[in-house]
Amino acid sequence: MTIFGAYTNSEILNYLKEQTPHAEIHIDDKEALDHSANGKAENSIQGKILAYVEVGDVEDIRGVLKTARKFHVPVVPQTADTSTVIGADGINGSIILSVKKLNHIKELNVDDSLAVVEPGVINQELDNAAREKGLFYAPDPASKPISSIGGNVSTNAGGMSCLKYGATKDNILGLKVMLADGREIKLGGRTLKQAFGYDLTQLFIGSEGTLGIVTEITVRLRPLPLGKSVTGMAFFNDMTALAKCVNKLRLSGLNFSMLEALDGKTVVALDEYEKTNYAKSDSSSMLIFGFDDASEQEPKVSEKILKENGAWGIEITTDPEKAKKLIKLRQDMLLAVFAQSDYYIMEDMAVPLSKLAEMVDYIAKVTKDQNVMIYTAGHAGDGNLHPTFLWNGQSEAPDNVIEGIRLLFRKTLSLGGTISGEHAVGMSKNQWTVEELGSNVDQIQHEIKNLFDPLGILNPKRKIN
Amino acid sequence: MTIFGAYTNSEILNYLKEQTPHAEIHIDDKEALDHSANGKAENSIQGKILAYVEVGDVEDIRGVLKTARKFHVPVVPQTADTSTVIGADGINGSIILSVKKLNHIKELNVDDSLAVVEPGVINQELDNAAREKGLFYAPDPASKPISSIGGNVSTNAGGMSCLKYGATKDNILGLKVMLADGREIKLGGRTLKQAFGYDLTQLFIGSEGTLGIVTEITVRLRPLPLGKSVTGMAFFNDMTALAKCVNKLRLSGLNFSMLEALDGKTVVALDEYEKTNYAKSDSSSMLIFGFDDASEQEPKVSEKILKENGAWGIEITTDPEKAKKLIKLRQDMLLAVFAQSDYYIMEDMAVPLSKLAEMVDYIAKVTKDQNVMIYTAGHAGDGNLHPTFLWNGQSEAPDNVIEGIRLLFRKTLSLGGTISGEHAVGMSKNQWTVEELGSNVDQIQHEIKNLFDPLGILNPKRKIN
Structure with a gap:
């Protein structure tokens, strides 16, 4: 049995249980191992965790921190466990503090164009809820269907629409954060403009759970644009030609909501994965682009610039089904590549x-x-x-x-x-x-x-x- | 003669002069008094400053800070001296550190869509320089023609276009900052996305010169939109009706770049000031709105919503001269009101x-x-x-x-x-x-x-x- 100072693991765990009455605590079981190692017990490289704790409320978070302070135990905050940089895996002797059950949209306010959510809310679910009311949540990391707003905040997650709407940091109005010492503070607020305090909201966004535990997030929602949705693809002889053309497109003054590049090998992998037939060669690369608020000029001007800059195989569509297929291609990119x-x-x-x-x-x-x-x-x-x-x-x-x-x-x-x-x-x-x-x-x-x-x-x- | 610890003012000033070889130092003259009290010597309420120092380079800034540390003298950073919240006036015994002469645009890079500027660059001048190259600097505080980028950064200045482009904080990519201890640090960078460090760039934006002296700013520039510029005005029976309609306009999904309200008294004052004839009554309020990237639908849809929500006297124009007049109305608002x-x-x-x-x-x-x-x-x-x-x-x-x-x-x-x-x-x-x-x-x-x-x-x- 591991000893921390004068305490045994079971003494620490007993204290932890007392302090977290609404939590589900896993020790040594498969669930604990899985969540300790990026969803796969066999990946475990960080040693053995003390416990995996799914908190039931904010008081449980305070209880985990109290335990951690008393026994000097590391706390690894975790939500959907989708980190790509070993940011939420277990550490030897640590408590994994999972907020995945704190997954409620507490308020979705159309007139204020904001939502107040718990950190465990999945990005896609928030966006779906907003769209039902004529709004949307802009940040769209590739992990959108599985990653949480809490995780997105802690990593400052990006995505395809950053181009037009910025990263997570540009879409957060306020936070509640529990500090290591157990105090819960409120940062930012419900207004679009704020120039009162030091911008501690932004300090916590992207701080990866190293400064405090985010307990509530006020996100900005935007009205759905009135213009047309336009999606297109184009091919280039190589990625260099594509990259040069992208800068021309961007500088044209067209307001793209998507400008995504896939190299030739990736398109081949996607064809295998999707049973499609897009790839022309190993080296020819693909651009997927889009506007979420287009008029007549956007497809015309973008086609012209593409043609002038060596693109071929250009297809531009306003048909939602065709657009969906193109965007799915981009979304499935990782799965297709990983399958290689x-x-x-x-x-x-x-x-x-x-x-x-x-x-x-x-x-x-x-x-x-x-x-x-x-x-x-x-x-x-x-x-x-x-x-x-x-x-x-x-x-x-x-x-x-x-x-x-x-x-x-x-x-x-x-x-x-x-x-x-x-x-x-x-x-x-x-x-x-x-x-x-x-x-x-x-x-x-x-x-x-x-x-x-x-x-x-x-x-x-x-x-x- | 005031004594700081064991030192006389002249001892401190001699040291200051040695440490700031390229600075222009004013003591007790009208320039010193004016800059100590928001441009008007007779406003002075904060006591007597030690010196007003216009630094010639970054080394002078370091010299001012070295002097301040040695003698425990307060330093008031100042640029264009346009604070509206007593943020840059002199304090008794302080050195005013003016960076107004550090006013060079060091780089204006079209392909990277950014500029690197010294803090004394005037907002309007940066924007003009960008527009010559097909780009623009979005933040447009009412003080745009006279306020500096350094001051805008230190206050997180807003403006009319925040609606579409955010405040100063949303348009800064990176900073150089000299800390109180004389170290110059580099924060952020030249990329649109950044998820590496704690977001110290945002911590310094809006910190009002209390955490360090900003010595260089990398601002984001945007390509000029390709769509039409549309400007309009409308009247309402009162500000409440206007405010309700504004939320309807916003929620429509139209992408306004300006939605400005003026109450009846302000319009009357403007008529006096501009020799115009807009005011209908003391209570009827005025909305000035605009799009910087419009197609056919924007004027149509906004007119429809305005009419449905009690607006009258609606005028919408794409004529640049007429638009200029409307926007000038909004810009002159403060002068017209102050004249009352x-x-x-x-x-x-x-x-x-x-x-x-x-x-x-x-x-x-x-x-x-x-x-x-x-x-x-x-x-x-x-x-x-x-x-x-x-x-x-x-x-x-x-x-x-x-x-x-x-x-x-x-x-x-x-x-x-x-x-x-x-x-x-x-x-x-x-x-x-x-x-x-x-x-x-x-x-x-x-x-x-x-x-x-x-x-x-x-x-x-x-x-x-």
């Missing part, structure tokens, strides 16, 4: 808009030099790329994959980009902090962390080092 | 969108109950109101004005609003911190302030108490 091999690492970086073509060229070079399999897709309209590295055989990433990722990160930084565009940092990238942010900012981050969490109990070793 | 009396206080609050009509009703009630003159205009589309209190005779605000403002603040908070929508806090409102934010958040704000500025030298007593 035994193992994968999907990366996420963003570069300044003009550097997209150079970055794409560099990915091709790394593919060749390192002899690695990379399938690249991305939100081309805001310079955000997701190269996915694939390999077979051993589960551990081989050296050329590791080196390939390292090269892409270095290149991204040298182009003035960021090695996390929308997936956050977790434990996958925090060793890059000084390289991306500099040692002064790294130090300030630790000081802020220390201010909110002096005992270091909240998701330790995530986000910052 | 000897003294004024312009207020700034934002309420949840559905509460606009109730707030407007309450302003009418306070006007009557307190027997005060209030002229109200505002950015109706995002619930942001500017009631201006007028009086004659004594320069000090009379009791009924003070009480009127207090009543409006309490009502705003009771409606779930904020008492600062876009003008920040300064010294005008920081006594309301606990009431608006709660004592826990107040405490956290002080802890953050203390983390960045342990000596308390940066704009003390502003923003927070």
Whole structure:
């Protein structure tokens, strides 16, 4: 039996149970293991957790924190457990604090154009509820059907519509947060404009559970646009040509709500997966684009620019069924790519808009030099790329994959980009902090962390080092 | 001669001069007095400053801070000196650190759709430079022709286009900041998406010079929209009817870039000022609205909604000259109102969108109950109101004005609003911190302030108490 100071595990667990009367607590069972290791018990690499706790209310959260403070136990906040950066997996001796049962939409207010939700609400469910009332929730990460608003807030999740509506951070009006010391604070509010306090709402968005536990979120909802929905696709000889054309499209002044790139290999994989026949060749890449508020000019002007910039196979539609098929293609991209091999690492970086073509060229070079399999897709309209590295055989990433990722990160930084565009940092990238942010900012981050969490109990070793 | 500890003023000033070789230093002259008191020496209420320093470069900023640390002298950062909340006036014994000469656009990059500017660049000048290249800078505070990007960042300035493009905070990609200890840090970057560090960029935006001195700003520029510009006006029997119609317009799904309200008295004042003839009666209010990216449907649908909701005198135009006149009306609003009396206080609050009509009703009630003159205009589309209190005779605000403002603040908070929508806090409102934010958040704000500025030298007593 593990000993923490003078206490045994069972003493800690007894105290935990007393403090969390409405929680469901799992110890040593499959559910605990699964949630400890990104949905797969066999993935477990972070050691053995103390308990997996699904809280029933905010008081249970306070109880978990009280237990953690008393026994100096790490707390890993978790909701839908969809992190792509080892941000919510168990840590040796930790309590996983799951808020997945706090999944109620407490208010959906049309006239104020906002909703107040618990952190466990699934993004898609919030959006569906809003659409029933003529509004929508803009942020649409690829994980939309399965990821939670709480997780989206903690990672500042992005998606396809960031281009027009920004990331999660641009769609949150207020938060309630429980601090490590058990105080619940209210940040932001219900107004579109706010210039009163320091912007602590934004400090908590994207802080990956390292500064406090988000207990309530006030999201901005927008009225559904009155214009037409237009969706299109186009092909290019390679990703570089696509990237160059995307900048032309963007600079035209057309207000795209979607500008998505898929490289040739990804389209081939999608054809296999979807039983479709889009791919022309391994190298020819595909652009999926859209407007959610179009008039007559949008399809015309975009077709003209596409043709002038080497695109072919252009199809533009206002038919919802056809549009759905195209968007599904983009949505299924990850599943199709992951089906190509035994193992994968999907990366996420963003570069300044003009550097997209150079970055794409560099990915091709790394593919060749390192002899690695990379399938690249991305939100081309805001310079955000997701190269996915694939390999077979051993589960551990081989050296050329590791080196390939390292090269892409270095290149991204040298182009003035960021090695996390929308997936956050977790434990996958925090060793890059000084390289991306500099040692002064790294130090300030630790000081802020220390201010909110002096005992270091909240998701330790995530986000910052 | 004032003594700071063991030092005389002249000893401090000698040290200051040594540390700021490229600065222009004013002591005791009219320029020093003017910049100490919101552009008017006779306004001075904060005591006597030590010096007004126009720095010539970033090293001078470091020199001012070094002097301030050595002698524990308060530093008041200032740029265009247009604060409406006593945010940049002198404080007894302080050094005013003016960055107005740091006014260069260092880079204007079309392909990256961004500009890198020094804090002294005037908003309008940046926007003009961007428009020459087919881009624009969206934030448009009423002070656009005279206020600086540095000041806009420090107050999170808003404006008419917030409705569509957000406030300053939504249009900044990165900052360089000199900390109180003289370290210059780089926050954010050149990419549209960023999910790596804690969002310190947003922490500094709106922090009113209390956490550090902004030395460089990377702003997002947007391509000029391809659609038509449409501008219109409409009248309502009162502000309440206007406010209700604005919510209908907003919820229609039309993408307005301007939804501005002027009450009857303001329109009368404008007619006097502009020699126009818009006002129908003291009570009938005016809506000025616009689209910067319209097709055929926008004017049609908005006219229909306006008519269905009690509007009359509707005029909608695509003629740039006519549009200019309408927008000038809104822009001259403050000058026209201020010309109505000897003294004024312009207020700034934002309420949840559905509460606009109730707030407007309450302003009418306070006007009557307190027997005060209030002229109200505002950015109706995002619930942001500017009631201006007028009086004659004594320069000090009379009791009924003070009480009127207090009543409006309490009502705003009771409606779930904020008492600062876009003008920040300064010294005008920081006594309301606990009431608006709660004592826990107040405490956290002080802890953050203390983390960045342990000596308390940066704009003390502003923003927070």
